Amino acid sequence: MPTETDPRFLRSREAILHAARELLLEKGPAAVTHVQVAERAAVGRATVYRHWPRAEVLLGEAMATVPMPFLAEPTVPTRDWLRRELTAIARQLDLDDVRAVSTTLAGTALWDENMDARRAQFAGILRGRLAAALDDAQARGEITLAIPSENAAAMAIGPMYYRSTIERTPIDAVLIEATIAALGTWSA
Amino acid sequence: MPTETDPRFLRSREAILHAARELLLEKGPAAVTHVQVAERAAVGRATVYRHWPRAEVLLGEAMATVPMPFLAEPTVPTRDWLRRELTAIARQLDLDDVRAVSTTLAGTALWDENMDARRAQFAGILRGRLAAALDDAQARGEITLAIPSENAAAMAIGPMYYRSTIERTPIDAVLIEATIAALGTWSA
Numbered sequence: 577m578p579t580e581t582d583p584r585f586l587r588s589r590e591a592i593l594h595a596a597r598e599l600l601l602e603k604g605p606a607a608v609t610h611v612q613v614a615e616r617a618a619v620g621r622a623t624v625y626r627h628w629p630r631a632e633v634l635l636g637e638a639m640a641t642v643p644m645p646f647l648a649e650p651t652v653p654t655r656d657w658l659r660r661e662l663t664a665i666a667r668q669l670d671l672d673d674v675r676a677v678s679t680t681l682a683g684t685a686l687w688d689e690n691m692d693a694r695r696a697q698f699a700g701i702l703r704g705r706l707a708a709a710l711d712d713a714q715a716r717g718e719i720t721l722a723i724p725s726e727n728a729a730a731m732a733i734g735p736m737y738y739r740s741t742i743e744r745t746p747i748d749a750v751l752i753e754a755t756i757a758a759l760g761t762w763s764a
Numbered sequence: 765m766p767t768e769t770d771p772r773f774l775r776s777r778e779a780i781l782h783a784a785r786e787l788l789l790e791k792g793p794a795a796v797t798h799v800q801v802a803e804r805a806a807v808g809r810a811t812v813y814r815h816w817p818r819a820e821v822l823l824g825e826a827m828a829t830v831p832m833p834f835l836a837e838p839t840v841p842t843r844d845w846l847r848r849e850l851t852a853i854a855r856q857l858d859l860d861d862v863r864a865v866s867t868t869l870a871g872t873a874l875w876d877e878n879m880d881a882r883r884a885q886f887a888g889i890l891r892g893r894l895a896a897a898l899d900d901a902q903a904r905g906e907i908t909l910a911i912p913s914e915n916a917a918a919m920a921i922g923p924m925y926y927r928s929t930i931e932r933t934p935i936d937a938v939l940i941e942a943t944i945a946a947l948g949t950w951s952a
Contacts, residue, residue, distance in 0.1 A: 672874065676874050679867055679874070682870075682871075682929040683864070683867035683870075683871045686860065698930075722942065722945065723939075723942045727938065727939055727942060729931070730923040730927045730931060730939060731939075734925060734927065735915075735923065736922070737925065737930065738921055738925050738926070739918045739922065742925065743891065744873070744880075744883065744887070750911070750912065750915065757910065758942070758943075758946030
């Protein structure tokens with residue numbers, strides 16, 4: 577196997593990650609396969625397989641370098657915005673590939689510092705965005721929070737994440753409404 | 765590597781899993797290491813490493829064959845029982861080894877049928893026990909459920925699981941109280 581500083585491999589590596597990101601953004605996580613990535617990057621499939629034996633790890637690296645779209649740019653009413661965002665997260669978590677990435681990220685992070693840094697970044701963005709949106713909503717009188725706002729990501733995303741990765745059943749609107757209601761008393 | 769039907773390996777395998785289960789029950793998940801399991805099973809460390817290169821997979825197999833202690837035998841008042849049980853689950857999830865097992869189980873289940881069967885059994889027991897306890901509590905007038913009782917495991921355990929495996933910060937009493945409150949209106 578070439579070392580990390582082999583310039584030929586570094587070029588392939590960059591091309592492979594670039595192709596994976598493009599496929600992710602154009603066609604979604606299911607498109608980030610060894611075959612499609614190799615074709616798009618114009619490298620042999622064996623090269624992709626050798627460096628990323630499991631496609632979900634490659635997808636994880638690609639995901640870590642694209643902007644996180646969820647819970648960005650809150651709109652008012654906050655409850656409607658939150659329902660749309662949580663529904664979008666739920667649809668992603670219902671995809672096998674996203675489930676694979678999130679569990680791989682959580683598992684690998686326990687013994688790999690780079691993956692742990694990605695996990696922390698990912699979790700911190702979601703927690704920060706949701707806390708800020710809910711603090712603003714409370715300041716506007718839209719909600720009286722039942723919990724500290726930094727707990728909101730765990731309270732809102734946790735049940736969907738458990739449903740998706742542990743119970744492995746689809747996330748329905750009833751569960752999403754329940755998590756929204758659990759955040760506090762909505763005024764409208 | 766010996767095949768699965770090699771009688772010598774099958775004997776070692778049984779001894780290794782037996783030792784892992786004993787260590788798990790006597791000393792907790794952190795004790796299920798290659799070294800301690802090999803010593804207890806009276807087999808060479810190399811044998812344990814060869815068949816379970818990652819200790820958390822061995823721990824996962826051992827865990828799958830011991831009784832699941834959580835949420836068993838509800839007592840009244842249900843809210844106090846639930847607080848104790850969720851606190852016990854939280855303490856387990858705060859252990860690195862248990863985090864490793866749960867994420868390994870969730871991840872490996874995506875491509876391994878045996879692991880998926882264990883995941884389904886594990887999730888089904890938790891969901892069934894909590895739903896039954898809450899239905900009984902509602903029948904006694906202790907709570908008016910805000911959610912279908914089969915959603916309770918995701919609502920109660922999900923936030924702790926997300927906090928532990930994605931946010932990687934300790935589960936505090938505030939989060940546990942918030943999940944208990946989210947299940948419905950408690951009468952006392």
